[in-house]
Amino acid sequence: MSEFIIDNQPEKIVRFELQYLPCLEYFACILSNDLIWIDIDERYVKQTYRNRCDVMTTNKVDTLTVPVQSYANNSLTKDIKIDYSQHWIRRHWGCFRSAYGKSPYFEFYADELEAVYLKKPEFLVDLNYDLLTICLRLLGIRKEIMYNLSVPFQGDKAIIDELSAINDKKNKNINKYYQPIAYYQTFGNDFVSNLSIVDLLFNMGPEARSILLRSCKQQ
DSSP states (O other), X not given: OOOXXXXXXXXXXXXXXXXXXXXXXXXHHHHHOSEEEEESSSBOOSSSTTSXXXXXXXXSEEEEEOOBOOOOTTOBGGGOBXXXXXXXXXXXXXXXXXXXXXXXXXXXXXXXXXXXXXXXXXXXXXXXXXXXXXXXXXXXXXXXXXXXXXXXXXXXOOEEEOTXXXXXXXXXXXXXXXXXXXXXXXXXXXXXXXXXXXXXHHHHGGGHHHHHHHHBOOO
């Protein structure tokens, strides 16, 4: 477990949860802050981006959900186990191939991402961590990111607490960190903003980082 000791440094420090193939605002939040505290010891909240993501399919936005095993109220995110009794991996990758198989960069990134699923990690945080690590590398994002338990920060620096703030419940037209920048999408004539990061990566490849940087709101 890492412990933060904050001196009189000008860093902007933000705390939020691990999410499953997060939306663009999640990455805009990372880019907009200096030190990222991803809390895996927070209380798990169902029906959030912790275990779901949105992708663009032929006719509509499709929400993909990672099923989890039964858990007690107030369970911690780090203790949530994935339910493999449901054939969700086939469903997710069938959707990815249908939605993005003809996208310009699908063949460059798909195998590495799929390998994470084939390992069948027991815990949701392990799946999310491995996928996030790959996405950050593909995007060329190098930030100080700490995955630690919910311990108090030492020092007088204010922490921006965005736990559960980036979610699919709010008005999608209101985003704190993200402003839509249109890019090529495989389906439809109307651009759909703030989808899962895979939409941007599969469609735009090396240009994804530039688009994300332009999508960051000035804080």
